Amino acid sequence: MNHANVALIERFYQAFQRRxxxxxxACYAEDITFSDPVFGELHGSEAGDMWRMLTERAQDFAISFSEVEATDLDGSANWVARYVFTQSGRPVVNHVRSRFRFRDGKIVEQRDTFDLWGWTRQALGxxxxxLGWTPLIQGAIRKQARRGLAIWRARSARG
Structure with a gap:
């Protein structure tokens, strides 16, 4: 039997596939907490705006997802993003594991994990x-991602 939260995760990734x-x-609760190795922790509208920014800027973009599991309280999925990193023009294939928590039919927490050094090897050559394994470079990547999101939010008048 397909759990309602499995359908919620599938709806989220199907929307992602359509950019x-x-x-x-719309799958997120208003008080969503999102985190990943690049953006760190985002709250509320920051999370949705991150996806808006990323889907708007995406080049040669495709995702696939698998192993979706969920209960009333939590769930998980694996997904793979394939795209061109716009700042370097380099192709990236990123394997991500997402863990979710749910409340009232919405995602209230999403924690994405992936190999940041693996990502830097692809994205930065x-x-x-x-140097992608060093705290200095990883910190610079996080700072640049957060700054990019802040600029995008200011330009979009969403922030």
């Missing part, structure tokens, strides 16, 4: 290969 950030955001 429909509004439909993705030799610099990422040689």
């Amino acid at each position: 429909d950030a509004e439909a993705m955001s 030799i610099k990422g290969t040689l």
